[in-house]
Amino acid sequence: LLHCRGTTRWSGCGLTYRRCQSVNNMKVFVQVFLLCCVAWVGETRFVCHYTTWSRDRPDEGSFQINDIPGNLCSHVVYNFLGVNETYQLGLLQPEYDIDERGLERFAALKEQFPHLKLLVAVGGWAHGGAKFSEMAKFRTRRNQFIGSVMRFLHQYRLDGIELVWLYPGNFDRGGAVEDKDTFLYLVTEMGKLFREEGKLWEVVIQVPVDVSRMAVGYHQEALCEAADFVHMVGYDLRGWWNNFADVHSPLATRPNDLVMESFEHINVGDGVEDWLTNGCPPEKVTLGVALFGRTYLLDDPLDNTIGAVTVGAGDPGPYTNEPGYLGYCEFCHNITGSDWTLKWDDVGLCPYAYSETTWIGYENERSLQEKINYVKRKGFGGIYAFSLDLDDYRGGCGEPFPLTRFLSKNYHDETKIKEWHVFSSTTEKKDTDQSEVKQ
Structure with a gap:
């Protein structure tokens, strides 16, 4: 007798606990289960995010749907749609989504890459949390929203939704005290209605690994049970707003974090462990990694270690045009110059680099291998x-999509763990953890 358990061993086939429970006919269940799992064998989940605003960047920075490397990804997520004034799924850029056929062309990726699962993300930083909070407050509004999502998924033949509510329960983001409960209701009811529709649409939630936000807005165990997958944001844990230089996706607590007590547990490892300890099954966790760096202006060019005092954000890049933020495509060539010093955080397992008063913490092949491990x-x-548009997708520093390609190849590799014995890449030239390299 097959028992329903909350495991995503079946989720690659769309057979999570909640879907398993809905199959009353055991003969039908067995047939569907076996058929799905034949398709699932060998599948690994490498999700690539596409940002619609990247199309408007100048010159070589413009990233279009036809630039998406569907052969490297198992899933692609379209960022972003939103919640509208009538508590339904709304378009944030209708001139692109509809007039320029952005959604239609996105859905057509399956014609070129039949293996792809295509999702749409709802929310994001600019969207804020107020509309989510208002929509989720009442069941009738939640039903309106879920119904509009289902019609949308039918219309564009997509495979699911990622809820990017930043952040439930946080007053500074338009949240309310009851968000913690209503977010759970929303995810649970969405899964139930998807199931009743007879579709294997994914319900994905994006959540922080910043422990200061978790207790306020998330019933961790119940949310993980209700969702099919949980996308954990393993980046942006530091930035120029903190007034000290640091990598923004450290895996563990470093000595300098102990000096600043509020940062002792603000790292990927501690944040994810909090979710696991509080009942989130590891099989449902999808860890997020960044294809961008966070930049700073040093107060003193001679004080350039992690924790150095900074006086603001680094200069904006030619494409992203955002202070304190550079896509890999905007700095991969620069840091190979003789005026840059490249370093490695032995505990956080991330690279950083500096030149005069400019300091950047980022990801490269070595740090991505550590996260794969x-x-x-x-x-x-x-x-x-x-996201895809932040990688060196034009190949200005070598092969196109170097970081995306590295993640796809090495994560799909059946080898359990790979050690980085001899390190060489386009971004750092040294073969020990301790040495500093002047090029």
Whole structure:
């Protein structure tokens, strides 16, 4: 007798606990289960995010739907749609989504890449949390929203939704005290209605690994049970707003974090562990990694270690045009110059670099391999990359999509763990953890 358990061993086939429960006919269940799992064997979840605003960047920075490397990804997520004034799924950029056929062309990726699962993300930083909070407050509004999502998924033949509510329960983001409960209701009811529709649409939630936000807005165990996958944001844990230089996706607590007590547990490892300890199954976890760096202006060019005092954000890049933020495509060539010093955080397992008063913490092949090892060691369900348009997709520093390609190849590799014995890449030239390299 097959028992329904909350495991995503079946989720690659769309057979999570909640879907398993809905199958009353055991003969039908067995047939569907076997058919699905034939398709699922060997599947790994490498999710790539596509941002619609990247199309408007100048010159070589313009990233279009036809630039998406569907051969490298198992899933692609379209960022973003929103919640409208009538508590339904709304378009944030209708001139692109509809007039320029953005959604239609996105859905057509399946014609070129039949293996792809295509999702749409709802929310995001600019969207805020107020509309989510208002929509989720009442069941009638939640039903309106879920119904509009279902019609949308039918219309564009998509495979699911990622809820990017930043952040439930946080007053500074338009939240309310009851958000913690109503977010759970929303995810649970969405899964139930998807199931009743007879579709294997994914319900994905994006959540922080910043422990200061978790208790306020998330019933961790229940949310993980209700969702099919949980995308954990393993980046942006530091930035120029903190007034000290640091990598923004450290895997563990470093000595300098102990000096600043509020940062002792603000790292990927501690944040994810909090979710696991509070009942989130590792098979449902998809860890997010960044294809961008966070930049700073040093107060003193001679004080350039992690924790150095900073006086603001680094200069904006030519494409992203955002202070304190550079896509890999905007700095991968610069840091190979003789005026840059490249370093490695031995504990956080991330690279950083500096030149005069400019300091940047980022990801490269070495740090991404460390995160792949971490994901495999913990038995997580997958990895996601944010975002494709920030990688060196034109190949200005070598092969196009170097970081995306590295993640896809090495995460799909059946080898359990890979050690980085001899390191060489386009972004750092040294073969020990301790040495500093002047090029």
